Each structure stands twice: as structure tokens, then as C-alpha cells.
Amino acid sequence: TQLLEQSPQFLSIQEGENLTVYCNSSSVFSSLQWYRQEPGEGPVLLVTVVTGGEVKKLKRLTFQFGDARKDSSLHITAAQTGDTGLYLCAGLKTSYDKVIFGPGTSLSVIP
């Protein structure tokens, strides 16, 4: 059983559309990170959320951490082809002393 689940697993949308990706767990995390990874490259850190209910914005990307710190969402407004990639959420669970990665959401934005 995955400690972190992501949905959807795959998403293909037209340029200009909006989308939301979810990261869910039954466990509490002390912080959660979102990464974007392009094929053949390393993941790039987008944001870290720490406080329950926290909302962070990065241009067209909006990240939210659930009040109970068990889930997070990533909303992209007016998607562009440059948003294409694998989106990974990763949570820090203090008792595990390491970061746990979700399985990822593969996003394809079609021109």
C-alpha cells in the first residue's frame, strides 16, 4: 500500500485548460513538496508546504496543503505545453526520517 496516493495517474489536456492534481494520504506529514520532472531529467522542486491549510502560488500554479496535513492539491490555470511532465508529491514523515514519494501524475498538454 502506497503511503502517498496521487490522482489522476495520467492526464492529457488541451492548452489553455485548467487542471487539478491530488496527493492523498491517511497519514499526517510535517511538510509536503511538489516536484515537476521532464523526461530524462531530475525532478525540480516547485514548492514546499508546511502549515495545514496553507496556500502557495507560483505564477499559474496554486498549491494547497490540507487542514489536517494529510493531503495536498496542485491547480494549474491555463495550462501551457511547457507544463508537460511528471508531477511528484513527496511528504516528510518525521517518524520515517525520510521523504516519501507519491507515484506521480503524468501530465501532457497538447497544443
Add this chain to the structure above:
Amino acid sequence: DTEVTQTPKHLVMGMTNKKSLKCEQHMGHRAMYWYKQKAKKPPELMFVYSYEKLSINESVPSRFSPECPNSSLLNLHLHALQPEDSALYLCASSQDRTGTLYEQYFGPGTRLTVT
């Protein structure tokens, strides 16, 4: 500067070869990591070094041998690998391993093919 560098970018090796992957960061980070990643899967943690000491070994086969010569460098020595070891090997670093200091910065990876 949030750059982690890895060399080589690509590596093809036979099952009897010995090779090494190298990783470097100059951000003053005290924790460094090796991950293995298969296509369309998340990174899988292999090793964690904290303050130049091995903190976590995720039951990795002994044909993979990590080394941390100093706080900026991390090596992964490879010997007698199997074809199923072919993957993208990622190095990452973080300032520390508590709270937001655990933010990991990844290198571009080494694409390893074992023939």
C-alpha cells in the same frame, strides 16, 4: 546557486565492468542522497548521507557502493551490475534532514544502461 551536478550524463557498462557515478553540490548542504528511478515511476531511495556519514541504506545490493569523500561530493561505485539495474540514477542534496531544511534539490541524473 541551487545546482547539483552529476557525471556522466550517460553510461553504458557491461556486467563485469567497474564504474563510478559522481555527484557534486556547492550549496553547503549537509545531507546527500542517491535515488534509482525507472521509467514513469517515482524515485526510489537507495542511500542517505548526513554530515558525511551513511545514515540510511535501503537494503541495496552490495554491487552498489556509496562513498562520501567530503561534504560536497558523493560517489556511487558500481560493480558486477545486472541488466535490471539499468535506470536513471539521481543524486540529491538538502540543507539538513529536519523540517523545511529537508527540501531536496536533484541533479539531472545519470542514465545507466547495463548490457
